[in-house]
Amino acid sequence: MHRLIMTSTTYRQSSRVSAELDTLDPENRYLARMPMRRMDAEEVYDTILYVSGLLDETRFGPPDPVEVRRDGLVTPLPAPRGYRRSVYVRQRRSQMPTLLETFDLPQMNPNCVARPTSTVAAQALHLLNNGKVRERAEAFANKVRQSAGNDSLAQIDWIYLTALSRPPTQEEREIGANALKEFQEIWLNHGTLSREQASQKALAAYCHTILNSAAFLYID
Amino acid sequence: MAKEHVAGRGGCQAVTRRGFFQRAADGLYGAALAYLFSRDLFGSSGLLAAETKRRVYDLSPKPPHFEPKAKAVIQLFQNGGPSQVDLFDPKPRLDRDHGKSIFQEIAQDVSSPQSAGGLMRSPFKFKQHGQSGIWLSDAMPHLAQCVDDIAVIRSMFNDHPNHEPALFKIHSGQLLPGLPALGAWVVYGLGTENQSLPAYVVMDDPLGLPVNGVQSWQSGYLPPIYQGTRLRSKGSPVLNLHSEVEQPTQVTRLQRDLLIRLDRIHQRKRPYQLQLDARIASYGLAARMQLSASEALDLSKENKKTLEEYGVGKEPTDSYARRCLMARRLVERGVRFVQIFINGQIWDNHNRIDRTLRAACARTDQPVAALLRDLKRRGLLDSTLVIWGGEFGRLPIAQFPPNKNVKDAGRDHGPRGFSIWMAGGGIKGGTTYGATDDIGYAAAENPVSIADWHATILHLLGLHHEELFFERNGFKEKLTATFRPRVVKEILA
Known part of the structure; x- marks a missing residue:
């Protein structure tokens, strides 16, 4: 059955919408294309951990605790070897991890027959400003440095392959290289950082931007 | 504002600098076309409707279809089904015939026959208030001081006795999930003043x-930018x-x-x-919220008197009071639609209605009255429509717990007749409209359907319910669907 579905023409379609498809099937009710979708809450959480190399893949056992901040932000705490997937985080109705809740993890008390996907500013704010996401971007940058070395083009290629599962286009590569250079210059002019520290900060800012990008969050 | 008859959502309005760059930068969906055609040309041409079907969906302010009375809405949604015969709609017959069974007459609406009792008198005392003499029970002493600003509709009805479908109906016009909420329609139609x-x-x-849950404020088939944004x-x-x-x-x-x-x-x-x-x-x-949201929502900017008036900082009003006060601050800053919810089912008074309904009122009555007064003092009530109500009302008969003790009785869901009120922008204060039958069971005089009510809200905002549509599969989808609603002109100023 799975083979039948997965080898079908319908299943293997691209998600691109042409003017014609848009006229004939604007809402994709007839499956004229693969539906583009945003990553689900757990996918966003897990993927950021995975990409940044902080994911502890240990399975089972008691759930990992969460920390509730005074302002109401709920953040999972790390397990001994890192952070585990969201499915292993303690789920308490009154203490849903904020990132999961913001990205539409359903409430626990009522039945959920279909997950809604919202697109709201709170999601952008979380990924842009949250300290944990920043931390993960820095870890991602360190991993890039270890794996791809100091050459910025090699770093960009590696980042795209890891986070987006594809190489960058020439345009994206150039934009990335320029951005890295500019980030580094700002940090150098800003204070007392060494060239190396500045370049690491630059790389983290770039990685953080990629984790915020539509290309990262939307699957098509 | 010039009277305009516009296809779809108000057509294209004068292009602001921001709007222009947004569109120019998008370079999509005929954005350039939208810019090239002036507002006048757009406004009157049916020909353009087809070309502009695919447009840039944004939240820039859009001209209404006609001169609006209200610019913003605060919806105080009372989920659960507040009891009309204990709050707004006194029924002397319930006192006279207390205990008398009418089960045969209303059996179709009794979801739990095993717990159904006879007619039940209200444990609350009713009195007329204000110059208008609007009736209210003693469960709402604070609102009692504002009755001359509100219009009570006593003849609302819903089509389903269960919360879920009834809520879908009142929020989005039909008993089904997945459709755009009223607020989504409003911001789709009008955009917003504060970007x-x-x-x-x-x-x-x-x-x-x-x-x-969050389905109550979804955008359904409307583009997702129109869904409600939750603030905590x-x-x-x-x-x-x-x-x-x-970082630098x-x-x-x-x-x-x-x-x-x-x-x-x-x-x-x-x-x-x-x-x-x-x-x-x-x-x-x-990015823009980072600059302005903290200020907008910071209640420490309010003086002590205001905070006390709303009931901030004391129980049981604190939580609801904060939301009401934030609503005023948001509307003051040009937010189009603010919707305040209360946690599940405080108005779902199946038992001990004397206590549970009073408790619900104790949490909300003072903040709501303070909001009305505050809006009025600031001159905002004229342009802000405040709407209060739930998804249905309650039956006039008792619902007994297993012990059958009348003191512990409540009321079951009653969709055929219930009361809501509206105040502010374009509403004739001190009005009572419509009536239920002599036991308060069903709307009997001038019944107001939910589609009528929706059409009335849109009307006050300068939108015509037939003109506010979204084309989908060759069909013009509307909040009022294929119903033929009537704007309730009798409650308009």
Whole structure:
């Protein structure tokens, strides 16, 4: 059955919408294309951990605790070897991890027959400003440095392959290289950082931007 | 404002500088075309409707169809089904015939026959208030002081006795899930005045979501930028509003520019994906909210007298009072639609109605009255429509717990007749409209359907319910669907 579905023409379609498809099937009710979708809450959480190399893949056992901040932000705490997937985080109705809740993890008390996907500013704010996401971007940058070395083009290629599962286009590569250079210059002019520290900060800012990008969050 | 008859959502209005750059930068969906045609040309031409079917969906202010009475809405939604015969709609016959069985007459609406008793008198005392003499029970002593500003409709009815479908109906016009909420329609039609705050704000209760959860404020088939944005009323209203990591502002700016560039490239290769438009818009809003949301929601800016009037800082009003006060601050800043919810089912008084209904009122009555007075003092009530009500009412008969003790009795859901009230922008204060039958069971005189009510709200905002549509599968989808609603002119100023 799975083979039948997965080898079908319908299943293997691209998600691109042409003017014609848009006229004939604007809402994709007839499956004229693969539906583009945003990553689900757990996918966003897990993927950021995975990409940044902080994911502890240990399975089972008691759930990992969460920390509730005074302002109401709920953040999972790390397990001994890192952070585990969201499915292993303690789920308490009154203490849903904020990132999961913001990205539409359903409430626990009522039945959920279909997950809604919202697109709201709170999601952008979380990924842009949250300290944990920043931390993960820095870890991602360190991993890039270890794996791809100091050459910025090699770093960009590696980042795209890891986070987006594809190489960058020439345009994206150039934009990335320029951005890295500019980030580094700002940090150098800003204070007392060494060239190396500045370049690491630059790389983290770039990685953080990629984790915020539509290309990262939307699957098509 | 010139009277305009516009296809769809108000057509194209004068292009602001921001609007122009947004459109020029998008370069999609005939944006250039939208710019080239002037407002006048657009306004009257049916020909253009087809060409503009696919347009840039945004939240810039749109001209209404005609001169509006209200510019903003605060909906105080009382989920659960507040009991009309204990709050707004006194029925002397319930006193006279207390205990008399009418089960045969209303059997179709009794969901739990095993617990159904006879007619039950209200444990609350009714009195007329204000110059208008509007009847209210003693459960709402604060609202009693504002009755001359409100119009009570006593003849509302819903089509289903269960919360979920009834809520879908009142929020989105039909008994089904998945359709756009009233607030989504309003911001789709009118956009919003303040581009730095969400157009449609939802403040749910920190104690829990209403039945149907976030589906209550969804955008359905309307583009996702029109769905409600939840703000929190406990702790920080917006989490992660500011970066937790310090970095030079140039880095932040460059990151933002880089993100916009990469997203535009991504979007350029994926035309017609409304999700991506919405996502890019949400990042823009997030950036602007960082500058203005803290100020808008900071209740420490309010003086002590105001806080006390609303009931901030004391129980049981604190939580609801905060939301009401935030609603005023948001409307003051040009937010179009603010919706306040209370946690699940405080108005669902199946038992001990004397206590449970009084408790619900104790949490909400003072803040609601303070909101009305505050809006009025600031001259905002004229342009702000305040609406209060739930998804249905309750039956006039008793619902008994297993012990059959009348003191512990409540009332079961009653969809055929219930009361709501409206105040402010365009509403004739001191009005009572419509009536239920002599036991308060069903709307009997001048019944107002939910479609009528929706059409009336749209009307006050300068929108015609037939003209506010979204084309889908060759069909003009509307909030009022294929119903033939009537604007309730009798309650308009």
